[in-house]
Amino acid sequence: MSSAISSPPSGSLKKRRVLPGLGLSLGYSITVLTLLLFIPLAACFAKAATLTPSQFWAAAWSERAQSAYFVTFFCSLIAAIIDSIIGVILAWVLVRYQFFGKRFIDSLIDLPFALPTAVAGLVYANMYAEHGWFGKWLVPWGIHVAFTKLGIILVLVFVGLPFVVRTVQPLLETLDDDLEDAAELLGATRWQTLSMVIFPAIQPALLTGFALTFARAIGEFGSVIFISGNLQYKTEIAPYLIVSRLEEYAYAEATAVAVVLIVISLILLVIINGLERWNRRYD
Amino acid sequence: MTIHSFKTVSARSLHWLAALMTLTAIGMSLATTGCTGKPANSQELLHVSYDVTREICTAVNEKFIKRYETETGKKLTIKQSHGGSSSQARSVIDGLKADVVSLALWIDINAIAKSGLIEPGWENRLPNESIPYFSTVVFVVRKGNPKNIKDWPDLVREGVEVITPNPKSSGNGKLSFLAAWGSVTTRGGSDEEAMKYLTDLYRHVPVLESGGRGATTTFLNKRIGDVQLAWENEGYLAVKESKGEVEIVYPPVSIRAEPVTAVVTSNAKRKGTTETAEAYLKFYFEPEVQKLIAENFFRPSDPQVAEEFQEKFPPLTMFRVTDISKGWDDAQTRFFSEGALFDQISKLAAKR
Numbered sequence: 364m365s366s367a368i369s370s371p372p373s374g375s376l377k378k379r380r381v382l383p384g385l386g387l388s389l390g391y392s393i394t395v396l397t398l399l400l401f402i403p404l405a406a407c408f409a410k411a412a413t414l415t416p417s418q419f420w421a422a423a424w425s426e427r428a429q430s431a432y433f434v435t436f437f438c439s440l441i442a443a444i445i446d447s448i449i450g451v452i453l454a455w456v457l458v459r460y461q462f463f464g465k466r467f468i469d470s471l472i473d474l475p476f477a478l479p480t481a482v483a484g485l486v487y488a489n490m491y492a493e494h495g496w497f498g499k500w501l502v503p504w505g506i507h508v509a510f511t512k513l514g515i516i517l518v519l520v521f522v523g524l525p526f527v528v529r530t531v532q533p534l535l536e537t538l539d540d541d542l543e544d545a546a547e548l549l550g551a552t553r554w555q556t557l558s559m560v561i562f563p564a565i566q567p568a569l570l571t572g573f574a575l576t577f578a579r580a581i582g583e584f585g586s587v588i589f590i591s592g593n594l595q596y597k598t599e600i601a602p603y604l605i606v607s608r609l610e611e612y613a614y615a616e617a618t619a620v621a622v623v624l625i626v627i628s629l630i631l632l633v634i635i636n637g638l639e640r641w642n643r644r645y646d
Numbered sequence: 647m648t649i650h651s652f653k654t655v656s657a658r659s660l661h662w663l664a665a666l667m668t669l670t671a672i673g674m675s676l677a678t679t680g681c682t683g684k685p686a687n688s689q690e691l692l693h694v695s696y697d698v699t700r701e702i703c704t705a706v707n708e709k710f711i712k713r714y715e716t717e718t719g720k721k722l723t724i725k726q727s728h729g730g731s732s733s734q735a736r737s738v739i740d741g742l743k744a745d746v747v748s749l750a751l752w753i754d755i756n757a758i759a760k761s762g763l764i765e766p767g768w769e770n771r772l773p774n775e776s777i778p779y780f781s782t783v784v785f786v787v788r789k790g791n792p793k794n795i796k797d798w799p800d801l802v803r804e805g806v807e808v809i810t811p812n813p814k815s816s817g818n819g820k821l822s823f824l825a826a827w828g829s830v831t832t833r834g835g836s837d838e839e840a841m842k843y844l845t846d847l848y849r850h851v852p853v854l855e856s857g858g859r860g861a862t863t864t865f866l867n868k869r870i871g872d873v874q875l876a877w878e879n880e881g882y883l884a885v886k887e888s889k890g891e892v893e894i895v896y897p898p899v900s901i902r903a904e905p906v907t908a909v910v911t912s913n914a915k916r917k918g919t920t921e922t923a924e925a926y927l928k929f930y931f932e933p934e935v936q937k938l939i940a941e942n943f944f945r946p947s948d949p950q951v952a953e954e955f956q957e958k959f960p961p962l963t964m965f966r967v968t969d970i971s972k973g974w975d976d977a978q979t980r981f982f983s984e985g986a987l988f989d990q991i992s993k994l995a996a997k998r
Contacts (some may be wrong), residue, residue, distance in 0.1 A: 427989060430996075494869045509870075510852045592853035593812060595989065596996035610732045610815040610856075612739070612757055613984065 404625070411618040422616035423623045427595055428604060432623065434591075435601040436631075438512055439580035442519030446576045447569060449520070450527025457528070458535040472528050480522055484589030487518050491590070510592030515600065518586040523579050527572035534568045567639055574635040581628050688721035689922050694744035696731040696754075696817050696905070697857035698880040702942040703728075703748075709938065710929050714922070722922065730857035731817030738763065738910060745914045745923045748778075748907040750817020753974040755908050768908040771924075778930035779944035781903045782964055783818075783825040785895040786865065786874040786881045793872045797897055798829035801873060802846040809871035810851060811861045813981070813988050817905075818858035820982060822875035825901040827981070828970045832899060832963075841991065848995040866892065877903070878959075879943035902964035 411419060422428070457469055475483070491498045491508035501508060508514045538561065546556040584602040591598040599607075601624050608617035695703055707724040714722045727734065727742070731750035738744045739761045749755050758764050769776045787795050793806050801808050813819035826847055830840035852870065855861045858880055865874040866888050873895075876884065881894045907927050914920040929935055936951040945959055946952050971977040981987045 422984070425985065426993065427984075489868055492868045492870050588856075593856075594851070594854055594996065595992035607812070607814050608984075610730070610736055611983065612732075612736060616984070 407618050407621055407625070410615055411622045414615045414619060418616075419619050422608070422613070423619040427599070428601070428620055428623070430596045431599050431601040431604040431620075432627065434512065434515070434598060435581055435624070436627070438515040438519055438600070439577050439583075442516050442523060442580050443573050443577035445516070445520050446523045447527050447573045450524065450572060450576075451531055451565065451569060454528045454531040454535055458532060459540070473525050475522050475524050480518075480583060480586035481589060483521050484518050484586030487514065487521070487586070488590040491517075509590055510594070510598060512598060514590040514592075515587050515598065518590050519580040519583060522583050522586055523576035526575040526579065527569065530568040530572035530575070531565050534565050538564050567642055570635065570639050570642065574632060574639075577635075578628060578632060581624070687719075688723070689919055691722070691724045691745045691919060691923060691926060692727065692743060693724055693746050693748065693926075694727045694734050694738055694742060695748045696734060696750040697728055697859040698818070698862075698877050698883075699748065699905075700726065700728050700859075701883065702879070702939060702944060705938055705942060706930065706935055709935065710926055713929075714925070724926070728859070730811070730815040730819075732757075732815050733856065743913050743917065744910050745917065745919045746907065746909050746927055748905060748927075750903070750905050751820060751974065752904070752906050753978050754817065755906050756974070758910065759908075763910050763912050764908050765911045768911075769906070771909070772907065772927055773931045774947045776906045776908060777904045777947055778907055778927075779905065779936075779939045779947055781878045781905070781944050782900045782962065783821050783875055783903065784878050784881045784900065785897060786876050786884055786892050787895050788872060789891055789893060791893065791895060795873050795895055798826060798843075798899075801826075802843065802850055806850055806873065807852055807871040808847060808850045808873055808875065809853070809855075809861050809865045810875040811858055812854035812856055815856045816858060816861075817903075818861065818875075818877055818880075819854070821877075821901055821903050823981060823988060824967060824970060824977065825875070825897075828901055828965045829897065829899050831970055832965045841987065844987075844991050845994045848991055851995075878945070882943040896960050896962050899963040899965065902966050904966075 411423075414422065453472065457465065457472075488509050490496050491501065491514060493499070493502045493509075495509075498509060506513075508517060542560055543556055546560045551559065582602065584600075584606075587600050588603055591600060591603070593599050593603055601620060605617045605620050605624075608614075608620060693703060693707070703726050707726070711722050711724060714720070727737075727744070729737070731754045734747070735749055735754040735757050738747060738758050747755060747758065752769075755764065755768065759766060759768055772778075785795055785801075787793065793800070793803070795801065795806065800806070810822040811819040813823045823844070826844055827840050830843050831837065835843070853864060855864055858877055861874060862876065862880055862884055864870050865876075866884055874881075874884075874892075878894075884892050885894060907930065909920065909923045909927060911920070914923045930939070931948070933948055933951055936946040936948040937954070940946045940951055940955040940958065943958075946955065967974055967977055971980060979986065
């Protein structure tokens with residue numbers, strides 16, 4: 364090791380990396396990715412390819428499927444937006460304020476990751492059902508949460524909560540509050556400080572957090588099925604449709620739905636990634 | 647120097663790799679030994695069944711194990727698996743190593759047979775077309791029947807919420823659908839009227855659970871809905887479980903539900919359990935077990951036992967699936983396949 368430190372910065376074009384052996388680590392990464400990601404994905408596509416184009420179309424783009432995609436993407440989008448707002452506020456509070464029990468709350472944020480999401484779905488469904496703690500008060504006002512899209516959004520907000528907090532928090536921590544003082548001294552209003560100083564700094568992380576929340580919500584199954592009611596054309600999500608098709612022994616048709624879900628998700632993630640890059644075009 | 651450091655580093659990473667591989671190997675060998683190595687003087691059966699048979703299976707298993715062990719001197723364990731009938735059939739098709747299956751509907755076992763795991767002609771290898779007991783769909787209502795629900799048309803009255811599982815995944819769900827359909831067509835209604843009634847009915851369904859037990863939990867524990875369309879035995883279980891919070895109402899007409907059983911021949915052959923599995927299923931048809939079945943609120947197939955328990959099961963008009971379709975295959979395509987009547991009805995029901 365000492366020899367490595369004492370060695371002069373050689374003029375070699377090869378950059379020294381911390382992890383040894385590019386060949387080895389790259390090979391390892393590709394093997395792992397192939398085993399865990401590419402082969403299962405390819406199997407999914409291969410199964411869907413056993414259908415003729417018209418069969419594929421009928422399975423993947425039936426009215427029932429379209430409505431399921433809509434429910435999935437609509438609820439995921441709304442949940443991701445809500446999580447972004449809540450997440451930034453939570454991260455802000457956790458970084459900028461000192462209060463009793465802060466460490467405890469900080470570790471609580473990750474709970475949605477650890478908790479089986481089915482438990483969350485069950486608990487929410489029970490609380491918001493007509494005789495539940497919240498439902499008791501809401502239902503008489505005509506606000507139905509259990510077995511509606513509102514309920515789906517609610518559990519998705521819960522499930523995706525940690526992402527934005529955990530992506531934005533480290534950036535806020537490195538953001539010196541001197542910056543805010545400087546902005547104030549230069550005559551910026553609070554809103555200007557927020558929108559022109561703080562927001563641009565956390566924006567890339569926020570976008571990443573948003574994308575993660577959104578992607579997580581699209582695939583979420585366990586929690587949603589307990590609160591959505593799974594009514595076709597109303598509250599049925601695409602992942603449930605896949606399982607439902609499997610139960611009719613329609614394997615290829617189920618994978619057709621999965622393929623559409625994968626493709627739409629990929630397109631959306633590529634767009635979000637593009638937005639992130641576009642954002643950093645001056646860096 | 648560079649060569650030297652490269653060597654040590656790669657050696658180190660090789661160590662890591664080796665360690666990783668050993669760990670994987672150990673893990674794998676542990677996983678496989680877990681599945682093999684059963685002593686020769688013991689047998690194990692896996693019974694895959696539908697959602698509402700947990701209690702009855704446990705009761706019968708206990709009896710059968712006792713008898714098997716005294717007769718053969720071998721130890722027997724019977725594992726049970728329960729879930730929505732169609733989901734369970736799919737698990738078996740997908741490779742769940744069931745020795746015997748008992749499912750809510752003929753089509754579910756037939757789907758397994760179609761996959762080649764059960765030899766054709768399975769219905770005739772056991773008594774009574776392999777139907778050990780039958781049942782029906784009844785109304786379970788809240789104590790005192792506050793919404794005064796007596797017959798099928800009452801279910802679509804203003805303000806009544808109906809709980810029934812998803813016909814796509816559940817035997818209970820399919821039977822409820824067919825019972826509702828037949829309640830119209832076997833009493834002089836046309837198919838159009840049945841269609842209109844079912845659209846109305848599913849407008850009153852707030853949640854579709856995937857199996858019968860899930861529906862019971864929703865109705866009993868979450869206290870959602872005014873009436874549950876349940877298996878007769880599940881209804882009685884709910885009455886017992888809730889200590890009288892709910893009660894059963896018999897509609898004048900309902901469907902005759904005929905759950906079937908079969909040995910999953912190719913699994914049993916491979917595991918060497920064929921004989922035990924066959925004896926186990928035949929056991930269900932013996933008078934002693936038929937009584938046990940009746941005590942668990944399934945209607946026994948043995949006519950003598952049925953007579954004995956006559957008072958327990960109020961009479962009602964039960965139509966068979968053949969009275970409203972050409973048979974199970976036809977019913978499946980006409981009502982439950984993709985784009986068929988249930989899908990059309992759900993679509994209409996979603997649009998208020």
